[in-house]
Amino acid sequence: MADLTPTKIDLEYAESKIIFLICDCSLHKDYSFWKLTREQATKFIDRLKHVEKLTWSEFSSAPREKALTPEKSGTKSFNMIDEQNTAPERFAEKHYFHFRVPIGIFRIFGYQKKQYFCITHIDRDGRVHH
Helix, strand or coil, X not given: CHHHCCCCCCHHHCCCECEEECCCCCCCCCCCHHHCCHHHHHHHHHHHHHHXXXXXXXXXXXXXXXXXXXXXXXXXXXXXXXXHCCCCXXXXXXXXXXXXXXXXXXXXXXXXXXXXXXXXXXECCCXXXX
């Protein structure tokens, strides 16, 4: 039943293609792009290229293991993303997400800003619990 729960996206951009930004990506060594191995970086970029073919609506409605998982307010993951959010136009109710990259427990954390997915953290080895 949880897989049928829609994620909360900005519906104004539901039919827009997703574009990834790393401008808010953490510089903390454990969660940055620069800490990825060559193999991890290749899979990461391939996954982003695949997702950028989708609209926000398509990505948010896909099964959880292939799409967005919303972060619950007040959790460690939610707060971690919120600290990196530099968007001046924050929603009254903030919605943060993560999605998986098919390399074990590799996850990408971030938030939607218009049609962009702003990546805040790259969890390459499952350090972040949700």
